[in-house]
Amino acid sequence: MVKKGNQVGYALNPNGIKSLPDSEIKTILRGADDLIMSGGRAMLAKILAGSKDKKLLELELDYSPVYGALKGISQKEILAKVDWLILHHYLAIEYDGRLPMLVYTDKGWDIERETYANELLEKLIDAAENRRYEFVEILKDRNRSLILLLLEKIADSGNKDLITILEAWQTIEFKKVRTRIQEVIDILEKVEEKPKSEVILEVVSFSANKKWLSIPVEFRRKLERNVWCSSCSDVVKIEKYTVKEFTGGIVLEGKCQKCGNGVARVID
Known part of the structure; x- marks a missing residue:
């Protein structure tokens, strides 16, 4: 796809990709948020690859929540995934002067x-x-x-x-x-107060919660996403959890985000 005049041309190449999982579509769209009408396809691929590109670091795009999310995949492969999203109308290209910039379509923005x-x-x-x-x-x-x-x-x-x-x-x-x-x-x-039993549990767990909150938030989020579910036979994210003390540390007890079964994560 080539634009006329002095505009920089571009060519979309999904490299034979037939489909992408929803998780990758969401990840790529999340990465595009910092580039809407300010960056293009190549920079998005660099963000997702976790590139140490000088311009990327100067723009502090390494603070993107999905920076390095597709690390281990070549930037060429990531660019093909971005192009697939464009061809399937999750993203689009608009020009800002000479340069082709990413924008969301209504479908992608939703x-x-x-x-x-x-x-x-x-x-x-x-x-x-x-x-x-x-x-x-x-x-x-x-x-x-x-x-x-x-x-x-x-x-x-x-x-x-x-x-x-x-x-x-x-x-x-x-x-x-x-x-x-x-x-x-x-x-x-207007939300009703929690039953007494739940309030008592919170009081009993106050010390555990204090220990949990003393952990840096970025590390807490990593721990939440790194919980083994025996039902899924996979590492999953824990949700709706409580924090309790045990000898030597604390434990998160909650539900698997995927299947809803009970899971736990011990933190020494």
Whole structure:
């Protein structure tokens, strides 16, 4: 595919790829988020490959949550996967002057918005747990549909511990978002308190939770994603877990994200 004039041409080559798993589609779309109308296919391939390219590092693209996600695969192979997404209308190319830049299609953005909203919810919960209320500053001026989806997920979570950080967020937002934040706060305030048995469990586990939260957040997330499920016979992500103490350390007890069976992770 070649553009006229002084515009830099490009050629899409999926290299025979017939399909991609949903997980790879989401990963590639997540990586594209930092490049929308500012970078192209080759830079996206470098992010996913975990390249030490000088320009990539200068732009701090190594902070992408999917930096190095496809490490071990050649950049040529990764570029073929990116081209497959373009040809199947998850991404598109638009020119900014001479250069071809990546953009989301509606189809791709619907997927990325869901992925990103889940990521922001996880970070918001962590920020609330650690009283890092300044985190909300990164939410200001984000895509409106992304923010509304995030607020919908917060309301659905029923997590009353998010009310304080929502109030902090409310102080820096524009009127329409402030109004929606207040609606979510009102919803959470009506959530019934947990049964006494659950409250007692939390008190008993307070020391364990303190130890768990003392672990750097990046490492905690890695531990959550590295739990063995005997039902799946695979390493999975643990969810809906509690943190308990045992001799010599703590243990996460929860559910496998894939199959829902009980799983546990011991942390010395």
